[in-house]
Each structure stands twice: as C-alpha cells, then as structure tokens.
Amino acid sequence: MREKDLIQKAKKARLKAYAPYSNLKVGAALLTKRGKIYTGANVENSTFGLTICAERLAVFKAVNKGDKNFAMIAVVTDKDPPITPCGACRQVLSEFSKDLKILCANLQGKVKKYSLKELLPKAFKKTLSD
Numbered sequence: 001m002r003e004k005d006l007i008q009k010a011k012k013a014r015l016k017a018y019a020p021y022s023n024l025k026v027g028a029a030l031l032t033k034r035g036k037i038y039t040g041a042n043v044e045n046s047t048f049g050l051t052i053c054a055e056r057l058a059v060f061k062a063v064n065k066g067d068k069n070f071a072m073i074a075v076v077t078d079k080d081p082p083i084t085p086c087g088a089c090r091q092v093l094s095e096f097s098k099d100l101k102i103l104c105a106n107l108q109g110k111v112k113k114y115s116l117k118e119l120l121p122k123a124f125k126k127t128l129s130d
C-alpha cells in the first residue's frame with residue numbers, strides 16, 4: 001500500500017464525517033501490518049464532549065475486528081497546514097503501536113509525515129503488574 005493510496009482512502013472516509021458543530025471534517029485510514037485498512041471519520045455530538053475523532057474510530061473498528069498491529073495512519077482535512085492527531089488519539093494509537101507512521105494531509109495535496117514517537121514522546125504506559 002502506497003502512502004498516496006492510504007491518503008486517498010482517508011479522503012474518501014472524510015466524506016462520512018458528521019461535523020455540524022465545528023464544520024471540521026476529518027477522515028482517517030489506518031493500515032495494519034498485514035495490509036488491511038480500517039477507516040474512520042469524526043462523529044460530533046451536541047454535547048461536544050461525546051464527539052469521537054476520526055482516528056479513534058478507525059482504531060476501535062480495527063481492534064474490534066481483532067487487528068492490533070498498525071503500520072501507518074493517514075489523516076485528512078481541508079486545513080492548511082494539515083492537522084496532526086489530537087492528544088487523546090495519540091495516546092490511543094500508542095496503546096497498540098510503537099513505530100507508527102503518521103501522514104497528515106489536506107485536500108490541497110499537502111502531506112506532512114511524522115512518527116508517533118515524535119508526536120507523543122513520553123506516552124503514558126501502565127505496566128501490567130500495576
């Protein structure tokens with residue numbers, strides 16, 4: 001799977017965003033190490049706090065199907081510069097991937113590449129013995 005194709009999937013997923021409050025539509029496409037893709041888009045709520053981000057929806061869909069090994073995620077909006085995943089999403093991604101590649105793209109064709117380590121250098125990790 002090429003980076004360009006994953007971004008294309010996130011772009012398509014973005015069309016399913018429900019964002020009447022912020023008007024920020026976000027699409028995500030999460031690639032597993034075995035080559036499967038799970039997509040997500042943000043779903044807002046009138047309480048605001050119950051909103052789910054595109055990235056977390058994609059992760060939860062994957063985990064619910066038994067897939068937990070991720071290689072790369074693409075996130076697409078119409079914002080320039082492209083947005084990076086929020087703190088909550090970074091923490092959720094870090095639960096499953098240490099070496100995740102993050103592609104932050106926009107509809108205008110700009111792409112910024114990061115590693116999860118770079119965006120969340122000291123992630124919380126509860127040891128299993130706690």
Ligand code: THU
Nearest residue numbers: 022024026042053054084085086
């Ligand atoms: N949002 C995402 O879907 N992903 C992010 O990483 C940042 C924020 C959504 C949540 C909300 O629906 C809208 O963008 C504005 O914050």
